Amino acid sequence: MAVTDRRCAAVALLILLVVTGTARTATLPEDKVDAFYHRYEGGGMTIDGPSVLVRKGMGNQVSVSGQYYVDSVSAASVDVxxxxxxxxxxxxxxTLGADYLEGNSILSLSYTNSTENDYEANTLYLGISQEFFGNMTTVSIGYARGWDTVMEVGNDSFEAEADRQNYQLGVSQVLTPNSVMGLDLEVVTDEGFLENPYRQNRYIDPSDPTNYLYQPERYPETRTSVSAAVSGRYYLPWRASVRGRYRYFSDSWGIDAHTVEMGYVHTLGTNWTLEGGVRYYTQEQADFYSDLYDFGNSQTHLARDKEMSTFSGLTFSAGVEYQWQRIPVPGIDRLQLGLLVDYLDFSYDNFRDVTASGDYLPGQEPLYGFDAWVTRASILFEY
Amino acid sequence: MTTRLLARLPLCILPAVLLLAGCSAPEPWVKPYQRANLADPVMLDSRKGKAGEYIQHVYGARESARGAQGSSGGGCGCN
Structure with missing residues (x-):
């Protein structure tokens, strides 16, 4: 009954939003070139590469964009x-995308293709965003469909499929002249080959000199997750802002997670913007996860991925941007340079480091943890 | 479940209709000319462009939680 009451309230709110909605034209994104170099380094992994996005309006109602992005991966992580x-x-x-503006609505369509030597992902996204209630309320609805093909280097006969669907709902609400809040809800469903063909899990085997052996991991063939987030942002009178966000996540594999973020943005004059933030993440393990199984094939689903374990992560972030509003370069309206740096620290509660030096009994190895630096240097100009 | 929901739909619509009939709809209380601060780039994550969105890709490859970030995409590159 409580669920029905909430559904009634949601339907009533939706009707209220539709009936009281008033029109004022929304706006398309500016024409721009948005390029950055990214680098991730930590936990035995180095991933870097460029990204370039170009966006251009076509008439008053259409804006199209194209993005090129590369991850160059050098992997020697604990799993590897x-x-x-x-x-x-x-x-x-x-990624190719197009946005269509009609009144106070924006319809967005994009297609993304991602290719590796052993993985291909195709994603189609359709979204609509509409402003209501004197433009104090913005409702966004999105749907994405993904078709992935999983392959394995060294095993040409292996090829498997995984399909994914995302259902997104977002509401942004102006509260006061200085504050705005947001609600986001997303349901994701996966179906197909969801494990990693290279990764393995271990089980006790006294006959082996190490006292354990490895076997291929085996995930369920379906997964459904729900996440809900609430966020708020407040403008401070010295041209600065504070923000906060909380997200709850739960899925059909038994994983529950909480994410809390806070940040502060500060300006120096008209050209400089500084920012800092902190983020905390924690999750409970998947039902079928184990660092060390009692014996081989001891249960239907088997996983030892550290991403399935119980762990927490802490991030500290900092950034600086410098912008020229009216630069003396023909055809360019605004130029912005940016540098963002994040420090990540992950601590695992039940994933052990089998690569640790020393003579340990199975299940007695030290718990794993690692830190990483994420850096992005960007240049953005509007024309 | 769907049938039960449809059966209760009038119960859902009725409060909304009564609400709309019994009192005037609330007026937007923040006027367009009062929104300069809300439109300031310090209030928008989008001021950082795609570089700002990238960190979600980093988390997506290392954490099981996903979604409710207001973005979409595919691929992994996360071994």
Missing amino acids: MATASPYTEERTEY
């Missing part, structure tokens, strides 16, 4: 070193 050798690979991603 436990059962394999370091490797390098490259992922290339292309």
Whole structure:
């Protein structure tokens, strides 16, 4: 009954929004070139590469964009070193998108193709955003469909499929002349081959000199997750802002997660913007996860991915941007340079480091943890 | 479940209709000319462009939680 009451309230709110909605034209994004170099380094992994996005309006109602993005991966993580050798690979991603403006609505369509030597992902996204209530309320609805093909280097006969669907709902509400809040809800469903063909899990085997052996991981073939987030942002009188966000996540594999973020943005004069933030993430393990199974094939689903374990992560972030509003370069309206740096620290509660030096009994190895730096240097200009 | 929901739909619509009939709809209380601060780039994550969105890709490859970020995409590159 409580669920029905909430549904009634939601329907009533929706009707209220539709009936009281008043029109004022929304706006399309500016014409721009948005390029950055990214680098991730930590936990035995180095991932870097460029990204370039170009956006151009076509008339008053259409804006199109194209993005090129690369991840160059050099991998020697604890997962790789436990059962394999370091490797390098490259992922290339292309996105084409179009936005159509009609009154106070924006319809968005995009297609993304991501290619690696052993993985291909195609994603189609359709979204609509509409302003209501004197433009104090913006409701966004999105749907994405993904078709992935999983392959395995060294095993040409292996090829599997994984499909994904995302259902998104977002509401942004102006509260006062200085504050705005947001609500986001997303349901994701996956179906198909959802594990990693390279990763393995371990089980106790006294007959082996190490007292344990490895076996391929085996995930369920379906997964459904729900996430809900609430966020707020407040403008401070010295031209600065504070923000906060909380997200709850739960999925059909038994994983529950909480994310809390806070940030502060500060300006110096008209050209400089500084920012800092902190983020805390924690999750409970998947029902079928184990760092060390009692024996081989001891249950239907088997996973030892550290991403399925119980762990927490803390991030500290900082950034600086410098912008020229009216630069003396023909055809360019605004130029912005940016540098963003994040420090990430992950601590695992039940994932052990089998690569640790020393003579440990199975299940007695030290718990794993790692830190990483994420850096992005960007240049953005509007024309 | 769907049938039960449809059966209760009049119960859902009725409060909304009564609300709209019994009192005037609330007026937007923040006028367009009062929104300069809300439109300031310090209030928008989009001021950082695609570089700002990138960090969600980093988290997506290392954490099980996903969604409710207001963005979409595909691929992994996360071994």
